[in-house]
Amino acid sequence: MMAYTWLGVVVLLLGHITKVDLCDIPDGNNRLVRSLNLKLLRTTLDTSVDPNPSIYIGLRLSEDHSLQRESDYLQRLKTQLQSIISGLKSVKQEQPSTGIIALYLMALKSSCEDMEKPDIMRLITRLKHLLHEEKKQIGEKGYPISNYYQYSLGIIALCINGKKVDERAIQKLLHAEKNNAFIHGETISVDTEAMAGMAFLCLKNSSLYSPTLTSEVEQAISSVKEKILKSQNKDGSFGNIYSTPLAVQFLSAFRTLKDSEECPKATNALLESMKQGKFSNPMMMSQLMPVLHHKSYLDIADVQCINNEDNLFVSPNTVVVPDVAVGERVSIRIIVQLPSNQPFTTSIEVPSRSSLLDILNVAEKQNANFTFKTKNTLYGPFLTTVNGVTASSEERTYWQLLKDPNTPLEEGVADYKPEDGEIIILRLSKFA
DSSP: OOOEEOOOHHHHHHTOOEEOOTTSOOTTOHHHHHHHHHHHHHGGGOTTSOOOHHHHHHHHTSSEEOHHHHHHHHHHHHHHHHHHHHHTTOSSSOOOOHHHHHHHHHHHHHTTOOTTSHHHHHHHHHHHHHHHHHHHHHHHHSSOSSOHHHHHHHHHHHHHTTOOOOHHHHHHHHHHHHTTOOEETTEEOHHHHHHHHHHHHHHHHOSSSOHHHHHHHHHHHHHHHHHHHHTBOTTSOBSSTTTHHHHHHHHHHHOOTTOTTHHHHHHHHHHHHHHTTOOOSHHHHHHHHHHHTTOOGGGGGGOOOSSOEEOOOOOTTOOOOOOOOOSSEEEEEEEEEOTTSOOEEEEEEEETTOOHHHHHHHHHHHOTTOOEEEEEETTEEEEEEETTEEOOTTTTEEEEEEETTTEEOSSOTTTOOOOTTOEEEEEEEEOO
């Protein structure tokens, strides 16, 4: 939705109104936007993976639709959700995280589902309980059970559904923002700042909170905005190109004319990256889609399900062809770094354009002293274990992916494709 701005008192007196949103995608990029829309739509054809509520949200926040394809995908999501709901009482089944429950509620809201139905109300109650447990752990240990990104997502899901969030939970997020707690490694997490910023914006626009709390929220919004703008690189991206969509969502939802330079530079960076084919991960595409249609996650609250354009088509028989490795060989070196052990090193040759996941699989087959495990997430495979050492949420450790000497990878293990001669470091690191 575009923002309305008055261009001065004289213009106001003359009765002229100009429609302005500096986070808009410039004219002339319709074909590029539509191509990504279709690319995201094609991911719904892959029934070998669980449906992703974020993909559905991205499709619903587009101005262009394939209504039948979206309807079919929604049914898959509902089937998956029933499995999640039935497993909530099981102690053996891994319980869904705050972020997963939040995304499902946001997806249902974007489908214009009746959010007062008993099953959905139970899901909302579950999310409130999860936020309570997250809040409780923050008080005890100084950090949430999941992370502040998911914590913020949970607040957004409740807020866009008109549900009041426990003010003590809001205070925990305000305190974290004030004390610069949204750090990944040694740098600011732009993704988390943007998600927290959208949570604060939603709370600010609600009429459910006291003037005192609203004032604190407004201060936090200004703080988030300042940090995001300071994170802008020379190419226009915020943090990195894959954190930029959420940052632009926040700025777009903020709707201010003061970002006269930063937002256009960011949208241009996104367009250039799209042209280079950098957005292929479905989760990343789903976060970019609202930006391409001048929206943010906060627009889910007002999604309309009537008179939608039914103007996109992909054949159910369409085969999604993966980006496969080619014949030319490249040499890659893998280094495993543990705090208390000597680094482990192995070098292998693989076909050009092999993903890091492909490379690790080859390394495991060729070297008996190298093993690894991954876990499936909405972002794709996530590295959990290397050489028998498993990252631990209790100990706040994770396997960080870097390009030698110390450059964190912007893409995941299944998306990053090392070039010839690269040295990739797998480092057991601690969350801040």
